Amino acid sequence: MRPSILDLVIIGGGHAGLWLGAAAVRAGLSVAIVDPSSPGAARAAPADGRTLALLGGSRRVALAQRIWADIVTVGHPVRRVEVLEPAAGARVEYDAASLGLDLFAFGVESPALRAALAGSFLAAAGETAWVTGSLAGWERDGASVVVSLTDGRRLRGRVLIGADGRGSRVRDLAGIDLTRAAYGQAALAFIVRHDRPHGDAVRERLRPAGPLALLPVGPRRCGVTWVEPEATARALAATAPDELLRRLDRETGGVLGALALDSKVAAWPLGAQHARRYVAPRMALVGDAAHGVHPIHAQGFNMGVADIAALLDRLVAARRADRDIGAPDVLLAYERDRWWDNERRLRLTDGLNRLFSNDLLPARLLRGAVLRALDSIPPLKALAVREGMRAG
Numbered sequence: 063m064r065p066s067i068l069d070l071v072i073i074g075g076g077h078a079g080l081w082l083g084a085a086a087v088r089a090g091l092s093v094a095i096v097d098p099s100s101p102g103a104a105r106a107a108p109a110d111g112r113t114l115a116l117l118g119g120s121r122r123v124a125l126a127q128r129i130w131a132d133i134v135t136v137g138h139p140v141r142r143v144e145v146l147e148p149a150a151g152a153r154v155e156y157d158a159a160s161l162g163l164d165l166f167a168f169g170v171e172s173p174a175l176r177a178a179l180a181g182s183f184l185a186a187a188g189e190t191a192w193v194t195g196s197l198a199g200w201e202r203d204g205a206s207v208v209v210s211l212t213d214g215r216r217l218r219g220r221v222l223i224g225a226d227g228r229g230s231r232v233r234d235l236a237g238i239d240l241t242r243a244a245y246g247q248a249a250l251a252f253i254v255r256h257d258r259p260h261g262d263a264v265r266e267r268l269r270p271a272g273p274l275a276l277l278p279v280g281p282r283r284c285g286v287t288w289v290e291p292e293a294t295a296r297a298l299a300a301t302a303p304d305e306l307l308r309r310l311d312r313e314t315g316g317v318l319g320a321l322a323l324d325s326k327v328a329a330w331p332l333g334a335q336h337a338r339r340y341v342a343p344r345m346a347l348v349g350d351a352a353h354g355v356h357p358i359h360a361q362g363f364n365m366g367v368a369d370i371a372a373l374l375d376r377l378v379a380a381r382r383a384d385r386d387i388g389a390p391d392v393l394l395a396y397e398r399d400r401w402w403d404n405e406r407r408l409r410l411t412d413g414l415n416r417l418f419s420n421d422l423l424p425a426r427l428l429r430g431a432v433l434r435a436l437d438s439i440p441p442l443k444a445l446a447v448r449e450g451m452r453a454g
């Protein structure tokens with residue numbers, strides 16, 4: 063049975079809400095997750111073409127939080143990274159073994175990861191901890207927060223978590239403002255089967271129109287994230303599959319051999335945004351509700367995982383000290399842990415996209431020089447790997 067006051071009421075059963083919920087229950091907190099989809103729908107996970115790279119740092123968090131066993135079954139290890147800048151003919155390659163690592167990342171299909179996390183949460187918390195519904199409003203009430211759903215139901219918790227994605231209603235209701243950047247680009251996302259082995263390598267081509275990445279998500283299966291100006295991406299998404307695959311083959315130099323489409327093709331408009339605050343009295347934002355980035359550096363959800371790790375550490379420390387987990391200093395400490403680190407990553411990602419997604423001569427020269435330096439100076443290369451793999 064649900065306690066009358068839960069520790070956490072999490073709005074949003076996407077990757078961030080489910081990961082936090084699954085880990086928080088294992089850490090001894092009582093949790094309910096509110097999401098418009100049913101638990102059955104979250105576990106069914108129809109492929110939507112989107113994939114993501116869970117970096118080594120996120121794996122370490124999942125291991126420490128005892129949810130890795132539920133995730134590893136849906137991921138494929140990435141042991142090599144190849145970055146190519148075709149215009150400058152520059153190339154940099156990383157090999158995990160030569161850097162003393164077992165892998166760099168895990169490639170996963172986004173819906174499969176959500177399904178795995180839903181299973182992990184439900185196994186630990188039970189079906190009644192999933193509330194199928196939508197947030198209507200919330201208000202503080204002394205030492206708790208009362209959350210109202212659109213169908214009139216109410217939940218009471220010590221802390222409200224906004225894990226409700228980029229258009230977060232929790233954030234809006236808290237009056238928290240955003241900084242935003244629009245790129246005029248969209249990412250085509252789909253899965254291909256292919257007849258040449260991918261060799262556990264993620265391949266990213268930094269083209270002037272936008273990056274194109276091939277991420278292994280299974281044996282002879284790769285997720286494609288292909289960034290183009292928005293109108294071009296929309297036109298490509300509507301192209302016949304044979305023609306789309308011919309274009310992909312050309313763009314990637316035929317590296318995967320014969321291709322077959324293995325999902326629908328969708329175009330996702332790209333933009334960056336950052337909430338000016340992550341917390342309000344008895345409320346904290348995590349994941350895309352707090353920040354959204356361009357996919358060029360595969361950071362998006364990995365920044366969310368770092369949020370979750372930091373927030374849960376603060377909550378559990380307060381509980382162990384027999385303190386109120388929703389006390390202002392507990393939540394403010396979480397914001398201090400994460401805001402600047404995420405801002406730095408947003409600026410880095412934004413800078414990389416502006417440097418690589420344009421055809422101006424100075425940018426072409428600079429990016430060729432950057433990649434050549436990365437490839438030829440071993441300490442720089444090791445630093446780039448360490449930075450890239452950190453969760454958050």
Ligand SMILES: Cc1cc2nc3c(=O)[nH]c(=O)nc-3n(C[C@H](O)[C@H](O)[C@H](O)COP(=O)(O)OP(=O)(O)OC[C@H]3O[C@@H](n4cnc5c(N)ncnc54)[C@H](O)[C@@H]3O)c2cc1C
Nearest residue numbers: 074076077078114115196197226227349350360362363364
């Ligand atoms: C093309 C593309 C490529 C990407 N590649 C990568 C990558 O390589 N690596 C990486 O780390 N990240 C990547 N990302 C980003 C990653 O997909 C997101 O960061 C991640 O999915 C965000 O998860 P989230 O749970 O914060 O938000 P969401 O997935 O948006 O989940 C929000 C949830 O909240 C629910 N919700 C919304 N409003 C309400 C409400 N009022 N009441 C109740 N529930 C509500 C929604 O139904 C949803 O289930 C990529 C994204 C795109 C588009």
